[in-house]
Amino acid sequence: MSKFQPLAYYEKPLEAGYKLLPFNFTELAADEYVLTNLVGEHLLLQRKTLNQLVRHQLHSNDPAFNELKSKHFILDKGSNVALDLLALKTRTKYQQLPEFTSLHMFVVTLRCEHSCPYCQVSRQSDDRLTFDMSPETAEKAVEMVFKSPSKTIKIEFQGGEPLLNFERIVQIVSSALIRNETEKRQLQFVIATNLALINEEILQFCKKHEILISTSLDGPADLHNKNRPRPGGNSYELAIKGIAQSREVLGHDNVGALMTTTLASLPRVIEIIDQYRDLEFDGIFLRTLSPYGFAIKTKFFAAYNAEEWLKFYFQGLDYIIEINKRGTHFVEYYATTILTKMLTPFSPGYVDLMNPSGIGIAALIYNYDGDIYASDEARMLAEMGDKKFRLGNVLSDTYKEIMLSDNLLDPLEKSFTASVPMCSDCAFEPFCGAEPVYHHATQGDCVGRKPDSEFCSRNMAIFRFLIKRMKDDPEVKLMFQRWVGR
Ligand code: SF4
Structure with missing residues (x-):
């Protein structure tokens, strides 16, 4: 016996007032509900109004009626183009799918001169040359990048510390630029570096090829240096110096920074945000630790739970809201990514918040040994011995075999x-x-x-x-x- 009534029971004729389009709802506060539909439109209704809505008793002169209609929760006789509009918004939401994959991350070396206990990529000490990408692997990986149908290609150099294998970065940039003379994609490069090894020669190369710099900055000096040990204990000083030097050569907006939250960060969100403001960044990404690499081995990941991190995050977000209210534009990037989904028809293309998942579709990772992984986290997992998301190797597999694996x-x-x-x-x-x-x-x-x-x-x-x-x-x-x- 069916658990449901026959379809006709749910399908009311339009003459009866309106039809319900698909939506989900949940209680937000006492007596108040949030409703969302498949394209991410949302609105709030009192319980009484929601009851009337689902029982087809909501009158067209109710103030909620027009909002429900304009956001495609209901359909009435006057909604001639509503379904077409809903289809268009759905297409916009998934527009990145035929345009896969734009982000290609090259792990040019797993070596690093830092020894961060929360390292999620299981870096190797800086004298172990077996963890460098070879010229042959790099060439094959560039070939693979241009098999992607995406009109925009971003190549990001990752590590370890990628500047320890700067020679390979030079080779990959040159090779990609030559290929792009015929491919004509929108090509962009980023180096994710701790900036300890940055120098004038590297910066001039970055300037010539419009390469962006993304660095790590965990907050004030004592916190940053505690999180990110290196010989000399001067990671913070080198990062600050490197940010200034890079901005001077590349331009202020071509240098970004990312922080990672450790147990020691939890009581210090205001200081961390102020550090970013003092350095004239336009925003901050309040990032939680991920369950990979040394973050697991050293128990850094387990040091705080979701509830403790949320307390830190909301305190930070409240502070950022106050900063904006006082007239300074400063954003929190994770909230901005979610708000893009809530307030616009567009998908921000952030791997963690994509559906279908962004693995392989939004990003591919080319490891130093030629192995290809479905995301940065997937290669972090592989360094811990779990190759569940290994898609193949640039030296032995075709693009088709990798994308259809x-x-x-x-x-x-x-x-x-x-x-x-x-x-x-x-x-x-x-x-x-x-x-x-x-x-x-x-x-x-x-x-x-x-x-x-x-x-x-x-x-x-x-x-x-x-x-x-x-x-x-x-x-x-x-x-x-x-x-x-x-
Ligand atoms: S993972 Fe996201 S979509 Fe799934 S139940 Fe949790 S909040 Fe909802």
Whole structure:
């Protein structure tokens, strides 16, 4: 016997008032519900109004009626183009899919002269040359990059510390530029470096080829140097000097920085944000640690839980909101990524918050030994001995074999949030991501049990926070709209 009534029971004729289009909802606060549809439109309704809506009792002169109609939650006789508009928005949301893969990360060496205990890539000491990418591997990897159909190609150099194998960076940049003379893609390069080894020669090369610099900065000197030990104990001093030097040669906006939250960071979010403001950055990405590499071995990852990190994050976000209210534009990048999904029809293309997952689609990783991984986290996992997301090797596999490998297609299909338990019913699904690598790493399963997932609890709390702040304060709503360029 079917658990459901026949279809006709749910399908009311338009003459009766309106039809419901697909949506999910969840309680946000006492008596108040947030509704979302498949393109990420959202609105808030009182419980009474929601009850009337689903029972087809909402009158067309109710103030909620027009908003529900314009955001494609309902369809009435006057909604001639509503379904076409919904289809268009759905297409816009998934427009990056035929344009895969734009980000290509090259691990030119796993060597590093830092010895950060939270290192997620399991770096090797700087004299172990076996962990460098060879010229032949680099050439084959560049060949593979241009097999991607994406019109924009970003090549990011990663490590270890990539400047320890600067020779390989020079080779890859030259080779990619030569290929691009016929390919005509929008080509961009980034070096992710701790800046300890930056010098004038490297900077002039970066300037000539418009290469961006992305560095690590965890906060004030004592915190940064504690998190990021190196011989001489001067990681912070070198990073600050390197940022100034790089800005001078490359331009202020061509140098970015990323922080990682450790246990020692938790009580210091205000100081960390102020450090970024003092250095005249436009924003900060308050990043949690990921469960990979030395972060697991040294127990840094387990040192704080989702609840403790959320306290740190919300304190930081409240402070950033106050900074903006006082007239200074300064953003938090993770919130901005989510707000782009909430307030615009576009997908920000951030791997962790993509659905289908961004593995392989948004990014590919070329490891120093030629192995290709589906994401940066996937290669971090491989360094811990788990090659679940290894897609092949540039020296022995074709592009087709790599992109159609079971190690990519299986997790992509299985983790699609619109069809997995809990996510498929979740009102926040349009803002969230699939994250198969994280769930495999923490639960041994690409889908993951979401009630036990810190990825889920962290994100759900942030979605609720952002929606509530916009509801409670129109000034914050306008501010968030500005953050996403509206
Ligand atoms: S991971 Fe959690 S918050 Fe994200 S869609 Fe799934 S259930 Fe919702």
